[in-house]
Amino acid sequence: MIVKMQFVNISGPRSDIDRVMDLYLSRYEIQLESALSELKTVDNLRPFVEMNPYKDALVKAVQFVGFLENPEETEPDTSLGLNDIFELIRTMNEEYLKLQAKQEEWKKKKEEIASKQKIIEPFRPMGGDLSQVLHYKYISYRFGKMPQEQYQKLEKYLLGELDAVFVKGVQDEQFVYGAYFAAPDHLQKTDAVFRSLHFERVEIPAQYEGSPEEASQKLLKEMYDIQKKIEEIDKEAAGMFKKKAPQLIWAKQRLEELAHNFDVRKMAARVEDKKEDYYILCGWMAEDDVKKFMAEAEQDDKVFVVVEDDHDSYFGEPPTKLENPKLFKPFEMFVGMYGLPAHNEMDPTLFVGLTYSFIFGVMFGDVGQGLLLVIVGALVYHFKKSSLAGIIATAGVFSTIFGFMFGSVFGFEDVIQPLWLRPIDHMTTLPFVGKLNTVFIVSIAFGMGLIVIAMVLHIINAFREHDTQSTWFDPNGVAGLVFYGSVAAVVILFMSGRPTPAGIVLAVMFGVPLLLILFKEPLTNRLKKKKEKIKEGKVMFFVEGFFELFEMLLSYFSNTLSFVRIGAFAVSHAAMMEVVLMLAGVESGNTNWVVVVLGNLFVCLMEGLVVGIQVLRLEYYEMFSRFYKGSGRKFEPYNKNRRMEK
Known part of the structure; x- marks a missing residue:
C-alpha cells in the first residue's frame, strides 16, 4: 500500500x-x-550561508576511528556531551600530531639513509675499503655506469690498450656499474675513452666505511632499525586510540549526525x-x-x-x-523497476507478489527443487537482506505446492501421486480443436482471468484520477472489460459444450462496447459538456478508428495467447527432468546419482532463471501495461538512517 x-x-x-x-x-x-x-x-x-562547525572535528573523528580494529564490535560511550566530544577530539589530535611529528622525523632520516644506500648498492661486488679508496693520492678513480653493449666493446677491444683498470660492479638489464682506476698522468686520455663509451659518473661521497658490501649492509640495518621505530610509533598511536575507542566511536556517530543535521540549512x-x-x-x-x-x-x-x-x-x-507486509515487501523491487506508483494510483505490490509466485510455481512445479529454492532464498534473504532472494523463497513455496499438484520430486514422478495431474501426459478434447494438453487450456483460461482483473484495476485507477475517457471508453476501461469479458464467457461456454447466447444478444454484447471505444472522444466531450469538432475530418476519423479497433482486437488475442507459455514451461520442465533421469539411467535400474544431482542443479539454475524472466515479462507486458503507469517519484527522507531514542 x-x-x-x-x-x-x-x-x-x-x-x-x-x-x-x-x-x-x-x-x-x-x-x-x-x-x-x-x-x-x-x-x-x-x-x-553558515559554515558547518562540526565538519573539521568529524574529519578527525573518522580518521581516529579508522585506526581501530573492528570498531563495529565496540559499544559506544554515549555519556559524552558535545563539549566533551570536542575536548576529546582536540586532546587526541594533539597527542597524535606529536607522535606523527616524531614519526616524520624518522621517516625523513630513513629516506636520507635510503638515498645513500641506493648510491652504493650497484657497487657491492667490488672489494676494497671505501674509506681508503676514496682518499687515494696517487691513483685517480671514477665510479659510474655504462650501457651493456658499450661495456662489451670495452672488454673486447679497448681494455688491453688502456693504462687503466676497470673493476666491475652490478650488471642489470641495461647497465654495467663499476669504477676505473688510472694514474693521474693518464687520466685525461682514459676519461676521453670512457666518455666515448657513454660512461656516466656517479659521485660517491667520502662518508662510507668498509667495502661497498659492508657499507650497503650497514645502511640497510639502519633503515631496518628506523622502520621498527616507525612501527612502534604506529602501535603507540593505535594503543592510544584503543583506550578511547568507546568515546571515539560515539564522537564519530554524534558528529556525523550533527553535521548532517546542520546541513539541513541547504534546504x-x-x-x-x-x-x-x-x-x-x-x-x-x-x-x-x-x-x-x-x-x-x-x-x-x-x-x-x-x-x-x-x-x-x-x-x-x-x-x-510503499509499506507492505513482510512477505510481499521483496516484490517492491519489481514495482520499482517498472516505476513507482503515483500518489493517486494503486500499489500493485500485492498483486505482483501473488500472481508472480503463483505463475512461477505452475511453470516450475517440483517439490524437491521448490524446497531448495525456499531454503536457499530464505537463508540469503535472512543474512543479506536481498529482495531477489526473498522473491525466490516465496516463489519456491508455490513451486513446492505445484510439485505436489503435479506429483514431481526432483523429477521423479513415481514417488508421490499427483493431487491434480501430470502436465506432460494429461490431455483434454475440445470442439473443433481436438486433443490439447490440459495445462495449456487452463493457462489460457487463467490468463483471461488475469487480463480481466487488470482491466478492473485500470478502471479503479482511472476513476481515482477522474479520467472519464479511460474509465468508460478505453480498451481497458468499462467498454473494453464488457467486450473482452463477453468474448471470454462465450468461448468458455462453447468449449465446455454449453449453449451460447442468441445472435442478437452476442451482437449487442460485442458491438456496443466496440462502438463506445470507437467514439470515445466525442462521447467524452459530450459527458464533459465540451464542444469540440473532429479535427481530422469524419472519413479519417473512421479510418483511424477502424485500424485502432483492429489493433486492439489483435492485442487482446496476442495477450491472451501469451499465457500459453505458462503451460508450455510446465510441460518443458517435466520433459527436461525426464531427459535428466534418462541420462542418469533410472529406467534401466542403474541410477547414476551424480548425474541426478548435477542434472537437478542445472535445471534448477537454468530453467529457474528463464522462468523468472518469463513471468516478469507477463507481469510487465500483459498486466502492468493495462492498468499501471508507474509515474511516481521515490520518497527520499533527509535522515535515511535515523537515530531512534532508546
Missing part, C-alpha cells in the same frame, strides 16, 4: 534550527524540499526583517509521523508546524513510500 503523505511547513527562531533537527526531525522521516524555490510567495526569503530559508529572524523548513512526511510530530511539539513554543492541504500550491506531486 502507498503511505499517505502530507506537506508540512516548519518554522521557528533561526538559532533554534539545530535543536529542532536534533530533538524532533532526526527521529522522523521527512523528504525536505527547497524552501527558497517552494515558498516563492513569501517575502524576504534568504538562504543560509531551509531565512526570513529576516527588523522585528524577527526565523527559519522555514518544508517537506513531505507520512501522515502518521505528522500526527506524532505535531503532538510532540505541541507544547514547544519555539516550533510552529503548518500542514498544507492545497496540492496545487506546492512543489510537484507527493513522493511515494
Whole structure:
C-alpha cells in the first residue's frame, strides 16, 4: 500500500534550527524540499550561508576511528556531551600530531639513509675499503655506469690498450656499474675513452666505511632499525586510540549526525526583517509521523508546524513510500523497476507478489527443487537482506505446492501421486480443436482471468484520477472489460459444450462496447459538456478508428495467447527432468546419482532463471501495461538512517 503523505511547513527562531533537527526531525522521516524555490510567495526569503562547525572535528573523528580494529564490535560511550566530544577530539589530535611529528622525523632520516644506500648498492661486488679508496693520492678513480653493449666493446677491444683498470660492479638489464682506476698522468686520455663509451659518473661521497658490501649492509640495518621505530610509533598511536575507542566511536556517530543535521540549512530559508529572524523548513512526511510530530511539539513554543492541504500550491506531486507486509515487501523491487506508483494510483505490490509466485510455481512445479529454492532464498534473504532472494523463497513455496499438484520430486514422478495431474501426459478434447494438453487450456483460461482483473484495476485507477475517457471508453476501461469479458464467457461456454447466447444478444454484447471505444472522444466531450469538432475530418476519423479497433482486437488475442507459455514451461520442465533421469539411467535400474544431482542443479539454475524472466515479462507486458503507469517519484527522507531514542 502507498503511505499517505502530507506537506508540512516548519518554522521557528533561526538559532533554534539545530535543536529542532536534533530533538524532533532526526527521529522522523521527512523528504525536505527547497524552501527558497517552494515558498516563492513569501517575502524576504534568504538562504543560509553558515559554515558547518562540526565538519573539521568529524574529519578527525573518522580518521581516529579508522585506526581501530573492528570498531563495529565496540559499544559506544554515549555519556559524552558535545563539549566533551570536542575536548576529546582536540586532546587526541594533539597527542597524535606529536607522535606523527616524531614519526616524520624518522621517516625523513630513513629516506636520507635510503638515498645513500641506493648510491652504493650497484657497487657491492667490488672489494676494497671505501674509506681508503676514496682518499687515494696517487691513483685517480671514477665510479659510474655504462650501457651493456658499450661495456662489451670495452672488454673486447679497448681494455688491453688502456693504462687503466676497470673493476666491475652490478650488471642489470641495461647497465654495467663499476669504477676505473688510472694514474693521474693518464687520466685525461682514459676519461676521453670512457666518455666515448657513454660512461656516466656517479659521485660517491667520502662518508662510507668498509667495502661497498659492508657499507650497503650497514645502511640497510639502519633503515631496518628506523622502520621498527616507525612501527612502534604506529602501535603507540593505535594503543592510544584503543583506550578511547568507546568515546571515539560515539564522537564519530554524534558528529556525523550533527553535521548532517546542520546541513539541513541547504534546504531551509531565512526570513529576516527588523522585528524577527526565523527559519522555514518544508517537506513531505507520512501522515502518521505528522500526527506524532505535531503532538510532540505541541507544547514547544519555539516550533510552529503548518500542514498544507492545497496540492496545487506546492512543489510537484507527493513522493511515494510503499509499506507492505513482510512477505510481499521483496516484490517492491519489481514495482520499482517498472516505476513507482503515483500518489493517486494503486500499489500493485500485492498483486505482483501473488500472481508472480503463483505463475512461477505452475511453470516450475517440483517439490524437491521448490524446497531448495525456499531454503536457499530464505537463508540469503535472512543474512543479506536481498529482495531477489526473498522473491525466490516465496516463489519456491508455490513451486513446492505445484510439485505436489503435479506429483514431481526432483523429477521423479513415481514417488508421490499427483493431487491434480501430470502436465506432460494429461490431455483434454475440445470442439473443433481436438486433443490439447490440459495445462495449456487452463493457462489460457487463467490468463483471461488475469487480463480481466487488470482491466478492473485500470478502471479503479482511472476513476481515482477522474479520467472519464479511460474509465468508460478505453480498451481497458468499462467498454473494453464488457467486450473482452463477453468474448471470454462465450468461448468458455462453447468449449465446455454449453449453449451460447442468441445472435442478437452476442451482437449487442460485442458491438456496443466496440462502438463506445470507437467514439470515445466525442462521447467524452459530450459527458464533459465540451464542444469540440473532429479535427481530422469524419472519413479519417473512421479510418483511424477502424485500424485502432483492429489493433486492439489483435492485442487482446496476442495477450491472451501469451499465457500459453505458462503451460508450455510446465510441460518443458517435466520433459527436461525426464531427459535428466534418462541420462542418469533410472529406467534401466542403474541410477547414476551424480548425474541426478548435477542434472537437478542445472535445471534448477537454468530453467529457474528463464522462468523468472518469463513471468516478469507477463507481469510487465500483459498486466502492468493495462492498468499501471508507474509515474511516481521515490520518497527520499533527509535522515535515511535515523537515530531512534532508546
